[in-house]
Amino acid sequence: MSRARTPSFVCEIQLKVTPASERVLLVRLDCARLVYNACLGESLKRLEKLRALKAYQAARRMPKGTKNSPVAKARNSAFRVAHEQEGFREYDLHAYAKQFGQAWLGEHLDSLTIQKLATRAFFAVQQYAFGKKGKPRFKGKGWFDSVEGKTNTSGILWRENTVKWLGLELSALINPKDEVIAHGLACPVKFVRIVRRKLNGRNRFYAQLVCEGKPYRKTQHPLGNGAVGLDIGPSTIAVVSKQGATLERFCDELKPQHKAIRKLQRKLNRQRRANNPANFNPDGTCKRGKRHWHDSQRYIETRRHLAELQRKQAAYRKSLHGRMINRIVAQGDIFKLEKLSYRAFQKRFGKSVNFRGPGAFVNHLKRKAGNAGGEIVEFATGSTRLSQICLCGGLEKKPLSQRWHVCGCGVGPVQRDLFSAWLARFVEDERLDAGRAQAAWPGEDERLQAASSRIQPAMGQGQPKPNLARRVPSQSRSPAQSGFGVSEAHHGKFFAMMRELADQPEPPAF
Known part of the structure; x- marks a missing residue:
């Protein structure tokens, strides 16, 4: 058949x-x-x-x-x-x-x-x-x-x-x-x-x-018009369209349960070892070969409690993904984003990816946008390099800690993820249309800076400004913990330009 x-x-x-x-x-x-x-x-x-x-x-x-x-x-x-x-x-x-x-x-x-x-x-x-x-x-x-x-x-x-x-x-x-x-x-x-x-x-x-047939489409979630650029990270998402620009964390309302889950997992391990002492070696390692495991009622109850905690967390995360996707779908009908390897995300940012679920979010977005009549365009990162390129055509490979894009041509400072999402709107046939992007840039820097200023502090920490002035670390701190500490001799004109901007109000870093 x-x-x-x-x-x-x-x-x-x-x-x-x-x-x-x-x-x-x-x-x-x-x-x-x-x-x-x-x-x-x-x-x-x-x-x-x-x-x-x-x-x-x-x-x-x-x-x-x-x-x-x-x-x-x-x-x-x-x-x-x-x-x-x-x-x-x-x-x-x-x-x-x-x-x-x-x-x-x-x-x-x-x-x-x-x-x-x-x-x-x-x-x-x-x-x-x-x-x-x-x-x-x-x-x-x-x-x-x-x-x-x-x-x-x-x-x-x-x-x-x-x-x-x-x-x-x-x-x-x-x-x-x-x-x-x-x-x-x-x-x-x-x-x-x-x-x-x-x-x-x-x-x-x-x-x-x-x-x-087609799934039911709720009237309160209409499909927008125009191109929407997205830049998806392990824990954040930047969205830029004609209607506006946003940069927010995935599932910001979801409370982390890492400590509670870890306690339950350790409790399960203790209970299993206590119920099955013959299955473990004197050094604590598990014996090889076929083993018979006895699960006590308290062990089953603890396992049920852990499964319920993880189920609730997954259900709430899926609900928050759906709300965010409804807001994105209302901004346009063509959604452009980089084709990323979420397995690589899992290797580098395992805990964050497990908690935020960026891969599940993208799959949900593809399904929902496709059912609504929208189009998902994924392009290769190697041919576009949106996080490195500037409107002037210059390329600079930035470290992961550098969250702001500043170029000597006058572009910036602008939040790195927002700038990549803005550039994604002008990608056609796996290439960035630099001419269209340059023509549309006047006035966009203010809009992107306004979007970055609305970012909430992460994990209760403050929002440091992208001030590259050299700081003298205290003796109790390591150089990596003492701030940026960038030498003026290594930056030249770039450092001078940032020093001129020091007196001006700057958007906070994310």
Whole structure:
């Protein structure tokens, strides 16, 4: 069966589940976990055999060529033959999973659901084979939280505001005044997904209706007009459009819970060591090999408390992302930003990225702007270099601590992130249109400085001005803690210009 190419969206509705129905659902989710793990293990075995195949190794040595060229088509054809020879295809895995429907698992899962589980496992291994994601992991007991069908004609069905699945009927809790739910129910349903979420240690089940069409668009969040430049960092975002310019922190209202999470994690570690002393060596390290772990009720309660704390934090962060995106979408319909590696952000700014979630924000922005009819333009950082370039064409690689852009041509001082976001509006075809940017610059420096002056102090600290006068460090401080300390001999005209600006009111640094 070919996949539908029509646009789709998800309408999520909570289900009314009795204790008896919950027991049935938990058994079926565990059966789905067993099928998924079996298909995942088989896919990994076939991938290992495929990589050892001589035909596959010969295909890898073939030149890649350009897209749709005869060289690329020949290489793809060689890969296709190797995959077919080793059975590393989606429908080959469907044939492997057919045996589970004929065994006792077929009493709990229908054939289409089993096929979808096989597809899910195959795609996870395929992403790993292409190097896009890491090696997929097997699901432990209680870790499998969703199962879905392939169509709305067999298997998991949506009929008359009720989910029907192999004799199990789950009615939906629908608010008749909710316009979003009403729009989803009015659209054709492609297939149904059942999702389990744990709220404060209790299971909540939801039906996700994958509907055909466009999602509901709220009237209070209209789409603007014009180009919007964005500069996204690990914890901040700069937005510049014709309507205004802003520089703010991601999720500034979200309170950090690092200390509380760390305390709970250390408590879990102490409880686990106390409950399982035989699983640890005398030096405190964990023993190798297969081990049996005993979880006490207090350990389970602490784990539940930690999961609930992290769930609330993630939900509030997602809500704050949505509010910020609504404000951005109202400023324009073309959103231009640099194509960044958020994995690199995780390596360099792990704690901040985990707390603020810039990668999740960008994905949310792409989805919401695309559904509203907007356009997302991502350009390479190497060809534009917005954080280094000036309107005069000069390039200066700034250290991360230098948050202000000042050039001898007269541009600046202007906040670095705001200036990059302003330049992003004039990027066309992976290149900065310097002529348009120079023509539009008069008067923009005042607007950007006004935006930077509204920045709130970070973490309760003051806002130092970009004053580069040499300071003499005290004996109790290290040179890195004593301020900027930049020598006049190394800066020449730049230092003289900044000294002339010392008497003028300057915007605070962020």
